[in-house]
Amino acid sequence: MCLCGLASANIGNAPVTELDSWVPRHAPHTDVVVFGMQESTYGAAPPVASGEDLNSEQQAALQSAVAKEELKEAKEAVSRKTKAEAAKTAAAAAATAKEDEDDDDDDDDSDDDDAKSNPGGSMDSSSSSQKDQGPKVPGSQHLLTAIAQHLGPDFELLASVMRGQMRIRAYVRKALRKECTHLETGAENTGLGGVVANKGGQVLKFELRGTTLVFVNAHLAAHENAKHCAARDDSVAEVLQGVRLGADRTQDLTQFDHVFWFGDLNYRVEPPAEVTRD
Numbered sequence: 001m002c003l004c005g006l007a008s009a010n011i012g013n014a015p016v017t018e019l020d021s022w023v024p025r026h027a028p029h030t031d032v033v034v035f036g037m038q039e040s041t042y043g044a045a046p047p048v049a050s051g052e053d054l055n056s057e058q059q060a061a062l063q064s065a066v067a068k069e070e071l072k073e074a075k076e077a078v079s080r081k082t083k084a085e086a087a088k089t090a091a092a093a094a095a096t097a098k099e100d101e102d103d104d105d106d107d108d109d110s111d112d113d114d115a116k117s118n119p120g121g122s123m124d125s126s127s128s129s130q131k132d133q134g135p136k137v138p139g140s141q142h143l144l145t146a147i148a149q150h151l152g153p154d155f156e157l158l159a160s161v162m163r164g165q166m167r168i169r170a171y172v173r174k175a176l177r178k179e180c181t182h183l184e185t186g187a188e189n190t191g192l193g194g195v196v197a198n199k200g201g202q203v204l205k206f207e208l209r210g211t212t213l214v215f216v217n218a219h220l221a222a223h224e225n226a227k228h229c230a231a232r233d234d235s236v237a238e239v240l241q242g243v244r245l246g247a248d249r250t251q252d253l254t255q256f257d258h259v260f261w262f263g264d265l266n267y268r269v270e271p272p273a274e275v276t277r278d
Contacts, residue, residue, distance in 0.1 A: 176208065187200065
């Protein structure tokens with residue numbers, strides 16, 4: 001039996017300051033750890049302190065792996081930007097002002113909750129002052145290093161997908177890496193015009209010891225009322241239609257043994273007034 005751990009958060013484009021409340025250090029008793037992150041890009045940040053439990057060889061290997069991941073993300077971002085530029089421009093011109101406003105106002109009513117529960121969160125003035133001092137590293141390097149170092153040398157990256165500010169990253173214990181087969185990845189943007197990557201879903205699928213696992217990280221449209229709820233439903237359908245997996249390349253995820261769908265889904269719970277009072 002293998003155990004999977006899921007960690008999902010809207011980081012709020014703020015540097016990750018700690019991960020212990022998100023994932024136990026070294027992920028004990030866990031074989032696969034999947035991170036789903038939304039609004040996960042930020043500017044330069046102080047370097048992550050070297051792990052006391054890593055020797056010099058392990059630290060060098062970690063830094064090399066992170067550098068390769070950074071380069072891969074950068075190349076993919078440039079490629080996506082080139083391919084999507086014309087479609088994005090056309091979609092923006094055709095969209096209504098209301099749609100544009102909705103995207104710009106993303107999650108205004110949930111920022112407080114994000115700051116309380118997410119690894120990034122907001123920083124007070126004293127923290128900002130400290131952050132401006134000393135050497136800095138790119139935000140992507142800071143984030144990837146923090147995660148890799150937190151999991152420790154027994155884990156390695158299995159696969160990752162990044163679209164805009166959204167990321168899904170699957171790490172597996174090195175002893176199980178060769179048993180992870182039939183790996184597939186995909187992504188579907190559902191932002192402005194169905195092109196912009198401020199909203200959408202990223203998918204990882206693989207087989208481990210005869211069991212197929214699918215992980216979907218999604219960031220859906222914000223705001224309350226039936227219209228926005230319907231937009232979220234439509235985005236879910238769009239992700240399913242755009243990312244087709246398996247031998248038949250269908251959108252039917254029931255063909256797999258286990259499917260985990262998580263992220264900043266933005267669905268609101270509206271209990272009756274009497275329940276709220278209780």
